[in-house]
Amino acid sequence: MNEPDTEFALESERNLMPQKKQHIDLSDPNLSSLILRLAIPSVVGLSIHALQQVVNAIFVGALGAQAIAAVSMTLPIMVLLAAAGQGIGVGTASFISRHLGAREYLEASRGASTALALTAPTGIIVTVALLPSLPAIFATFGATPTIMPVALDYAGTLLFGNTLMLLNIVSGFIVRAEGDTRFSMWAMLTGFLLNAVLDPVFIFLFDLGVRGAALATLVSQIAAIGLYIAYFTKLGGTVLVRISHISLRADRIRQLVSVGAPATMTSILSALAVMLLYGAAAPFGDDSIAAVGIAVRILMVGALPITGFCIGAQAVLGFAWGARDYVRILKAAKFMLFVTVAFSIAYSAAVVVFARPLVTLFSDNENVAEIAVSSCIVFHLFFGLFGVQSFVTALLQAFGRARLSATVALARQGYLFIPAVLLFPVVAGFDGLLASQAIAELGAGMIALFVMFHQFGELRRALQHRGSKAIGIAGWP
Template sequence: MSVRETRVDLSDPDLLGLILRLALPSVVGLSTNALQQAVNAIFVGSLGAQAIAAVGMTLPIVVLLTAVGQGIGVGTASFISRHLGAGEYLEASRGASTALAVAAPIGIMLTVALLFNLRGIFVALGATSTIMPVALDYAATLLFGYTLMLLNIVNGFIVRAEGNTRFSMWTMITAFVLNAVLDPAFIFLLDLGVRGAALATLASQIAAMSLYIAYFANLRGIVVLRASRISLRAERIRRLALIGAPATMSSILATIAFMLLYRAAAPFGDDFIAAVGIAVRLLTIGALPITGFCLGSQAVLGFGWGSRDFARVLKTAKFILSMTVALSVAYSAAVVIFARPLVRLFSDSEKVTEIAVTTCIVFHLFFGLFGIQSFVTAMLQSFGRARLSAVVSLARQGYLFIPAVMLFPVISGFNGLLASQAIAELGAGIIALFVMLHQFAELRQAIGQSASRAVEIAG
């Protein structure tokens, strides 16, 4: 393959430099994605509280749809990096080709199913009569580009798994710039309102897909996508799905959690729904760079695990952990300190601002623990440990948050709603910490056993 040398060497002995070369472009790329969401929200915010609430209520649907792509992508990336570490390049290409072949029909089926059930979904989310038509207009337009979005997500995981996070970064930046330019043009110049924001997002997805097609067609990476390499063997699909299932389930539970969150806020009125939407969006913006660092460096963990170099895996893990904790603590502090000016970017309503400031502060009190949760989930995915990954990834928006958000608002009203997020974040962080310490102990034991075997062989 004439262009293999263009990819990053995942066995590079300069481990810290390698991680940064892989992770920083991924951070920039997903941060750009977060910025794209913020820009959309800022432009839509000028259309009023109903528009803010409508776009906020669509977020659970977007998270649900993204969940499918992340599940397929996580499983595929883990599969690719471990097989590259073992030197099995053809098997890595088969995994990537199969993943995309499975993703396309899934995207089409989900699009059709959701289009026929949108109104019922927004009713379940607690949409009022003033929010409903705006939400339907925005979501229906957005759904037409879902299959493209799904394929772009999987493509991004494939490219990052083979070490080319820089290309993924530039693809996301290109999509963001196009979206930022088209947002005001469609929303205001063409007077399309929230539909204009959805059309701008759709155009950016088309641009991203064009770049990925060019990338794979020109053989710019080690993974080769070919129809002849699609393998629908049950065992291969099972291996791809097993690792990605916790990521999908985590996002699906997050969608259910958002639905329950908005439903709990609905009895208090549109202003409370808008405030919760702003807080959730800020949480999402903060989570994406941290997730990006984990995704960018995940290939190093998977490659080291596949080559059985446990000392390298442990050193990689410790560095990733330090970076993700630093990022999450810094973001948590920034939102708590600067909550009011941040909220003002999304709304000029005094009532919405007052509610949103308190909501943002409480939601971000324990966000510093998100760095540990993200790292542990990424590490377990790299190792192929699906069940343990599920225990960690499903805690924050799943089995801790959902019971809390169903119970506490009934007892304490809106304050109970706020407490549910903070308590779930704290509990999930503690669970991730215990799992991490156990995994580090296992890695140290494996390193000791490898050293003992080496001494025996030398003797």
């Protein structure tokens, strides 16, 4: 294990020692308690994000089927925009936790500072490129003449906050990676509460319609980034985010990007998957598009807490990997697997049983509700395997194993789902559209299980050969 960087150690002693006591010790021997303390705030934070999407949909749903269809069509665009932030954030979190585990504090700070420096121009460039393309994008989604103007109103307003959204995403990953998951939770909670209060004000009181929902989201993004700026400028973290620590060295950027690339691709494919779903639903009418949008949102409500748990707990895996503590990795991995699988199975069962009352929260249109109920049930048939997929992806990201994590992460909404959603609706109509999601979920779960057993085997072999300097496992970085 390396000694702490001299330069950073001196700066930490002068500026950061009082604040470090407020952070969670990633070497805490009580593993289950440590994981829960890290993961629960992350779960709450991402659940709040999912709930924010639900609240927006509920308020917008009062404006009619076209409004909720338009907002639903914007969701994949926002997922696509967030892809860059997710990729940079995942790569940065893995980088930070591994270097903190190796006691390389200065390198961890350089990673965090460089990540934020890359995020802002990325957001601006993507926004400028995307704005004039919105009409063509919505036309590709199958937007009808009644949906198109509403969708342009909503997405055109929301895009102006894209850079803020990306900065919020990356900032959240940074503070969670150093063990301060509570702060990211409070930042998300602040944004959600503000959004929930402003939604009805802007939509109904100011009579701004869907544009009001977008403005409410923008204001909430501004509030959240204000909290992160205060956190970093007041040196609230273990790592230092400073201009002087920005490093554009190719090898460092490659480390940040390579591990996060699968997360970026997963987000891009997630957006593409929803686009293809809407495109396949378009021939069946506005009600079908709205119903699929409702089912996708309910699926997201279950997926984000699982993702949040894995993101919060990933710091433990990365820290232990940096310290080459394989016993700790195995114990943490087994606990994470139990929690994620138990939650995903319980959620899928709850949605199947209570699909109708859940759907009626979004729409009182009987035809929309009927289609949405069947969509929800089929979408959640194999959702119990999502817990395995999320855990395995987090494990591989913590180890810095970019290629293998891509194989697992890209299955569910990538190389399994895309061929299915393109083929099955042609063969079996709307039923084929629904089946494509279920079949992709099942296949991705099987792949994740295979990879998981292989990784556990590698870890056990590393423990058996530890005495003979088997720290570098064959094929592991």
